[in-house]
Amino acid sequence: MKRPALDRRQFLRGALVVGAAATVPGMAACQTEEGRARTNPTPGTAAGVPQELIDEAAQFKGSTSNTLSQKQYLETANGAIDRAVRQFASQTGTTVNNVTVNTDEGNFIAKQDAAVKAGDVQDMAFVAASRFVAQLHELGDIEDVTAEVEQLQQKYGAVGAAAEASLKIDGKWWGIPYYTIGGGGWWLRKDWLEAKGIPREQLKSFEDLRDAMLEISDPAQKRYGWGVSVNRSNDGNVLIESVINHWGGSFTADDGRKVLFNSPETVAAVQFLADIYRDPKYKNMLPPGVMSWTDTGNNEAWLAGIVGATLNSASIYAQSKSTGNPVYGQTWAFEGFTGPGTDKPMNAINIDTMAFVVFKGSKNPGLAKVLAKYLVAGDAFLGLAKESGALVYPAYEGIWDTDTFYRTGDPYFPVAHSLVTADLPFTTTTGYNFPQPASSGRNAALSAYILTDMMGEIVQKGTAVPAAVATAHQRIVQAFEQLGIKQ
Known part of the structure; x- marks a missing residue:
């Protein structure tokens, strides 16, 4: 018997729907030195999408992607993500239905598993890697995104070892690192x-x-x-x-x-x-x-x-x-x-990574993956980091040195960098090595x-x-x- 589809009523409250015709206040078209069209953002808006990602998204022009965004601690950070998503949709000629959710409320894993099994699921979501990815993988609900992560690491540097431990299972990546979050x-x-x-x-x-x-x-x-x-x-x-x-x-x-x-x-x-x-x-x-x-x-x-x-x-x-x-x-x-x-x-x-997971059987995973590549770096990411207080940090080592804000924007940032880039694993006197591999059983016990x-x-x-x-x-x-x- 077919399992019931995900009840979307909880998720659709406050949905952000943006598309090719969407406009972002305060943005005007201009030409870069390379002669390509992009936007010139005013303070508080997201920057233009890199040309290589516009080119990659060209095959999806006119299509729609449905995504879920984890609710941020500060409302200003939610706004930064919304602006970046709007900018992406506007410049790529696509539509993105982006819904903000709190994965700590309700049974997120069960709902997404039911949606995948019913063949009615969003393309992508970003979630806490240590808490959700292993279980979603164990249930067979998410796609291998190794190619995307390797491409991003070639461009932006290595991902921290703790993030790798949560997202890399049996030699493959099951989530695209988005950002590290101050914790632990x-x-x-x-x-x-x-x-x-x-x-x-x-x-x-x-x-x-x-x-x-x-x-x-x-x-x-x-x-x-x-x-x-x-x-x-x-x-x-x-x-x-x-x-x-x-x-x-x-x-x-x-x-x-x-x-x-x-x-x-x-x-x-x-x-x-x-x-x-x-x-x-x-x-x-x-x-x-x-x-x-x-x-x-x-x-x-x-x-x-x-x-x-x-x-x-x-x-x-x-x-x-x-x-x-x-x-x-x-x-x-x-x-x-x-x-x-x-x-x-x-x-x-305990430093956790927020990561994009792509659901199996979704309608437009390709466009969602291009969106993820846009959000993880550049001005789109810097805008989120600045609007998050001192809570959001780069997931890729090379991004830390792309703007002075990541190193000097707050007295806590040196501690955050030390935690994110710590030499792992730690070995205890009893012979355990931490972090251990992603464990769906451990995640279930904690939940x-x-x-x-x-x-x-x-x-x-x-x-x-x-x-x-x-x-x-x-x-x-x-x-x-x-x-x-x-x-």
Whole structure:
């Protein structure tokens, strides 16, 4: 029986439909030195499409492509993408139906899988590589885009190793890298630490961080050091898995398929976190309601100026910058902290890449691929980066040096560049190498919030750490086996 088609009602709200006849305010035709037609953008508009891409898109003139865009943290960034898409459609004589979606809401994977199986799917979407690409590939929903990625790397330089680990499966690329997004780093209150005489260089390990956050906490002044939750959220997943990895534990063997979660190292890491949330010694550094936070909880607490440290993407930093929040000028960015299993922070593996995936059976994948090539570089990409606060960075090494903005546009950019271009893999004392290959089973386990459920059992129900870890291990095994990955 044919599976039902994707319900488009959720996606079609606010759709951007642009075509050959679309106009972009403030743009006037002119001639370049080469004599080819292009547009002369005014501030806030997207730049012209390179001639080689106009030529490549000529075969699709008059046709339509349907695409999905991941909703950006700042509305100005959504606008930058919209302008670039409009410009592409206008100059190539095509129509692009581009719909903004939030892949964190609803079951994106299931909806897109149903659409592919029904033969009624968009041509392309851009999604978080580490969270979606392996599962879409495992389900057979996306096309091999190796040729496009190799072409882009020849032109713009290599893609970071973390992005490659998420997008390259069995020697082939299944997503076209778009941009890297600030994530996996720690943000600390510089002024609170300096007031206590705690220098930056003193903060090296997770134990150093925990102890410093306790020292700077003062509930009477609404100052709480530890601004991270282990409640059901992507932020909770990132914190728990990061601590486990730094203690020498892992979801799986280095093949990404054999579950090895229940280990002495994992138990020790989970015990470290459990103590923070259960031991009365650390009560003063926990903000009220921390165990009920979702992904917005730590953002709100940081921007309200009541927490001293949080693990987050650069979204909170970008928000503080864009709104003129005084916390922006009192922020220290850290790549991460060490644990017993490593002598260096491994948070570079948490830097995620947004990537274009092309769906199998779509109507116009060729035009979508040309659009992707336009968006990843040049003024179209620079416009997005500038409108994203300090949240969006190049995916290709060569693009970092195409404009001074990428290096000097914000004090955080050197840290971002270090994370994006880190020498990988990291090897733990237990012999794991990170990042590991893309794993649909791991992605499924994270989507099911097995890690945060484990911490909830420990913190809120008093379950012993070894028992909770053992239960989580069994749930992870089930997640893998449901995908046909036998254990």
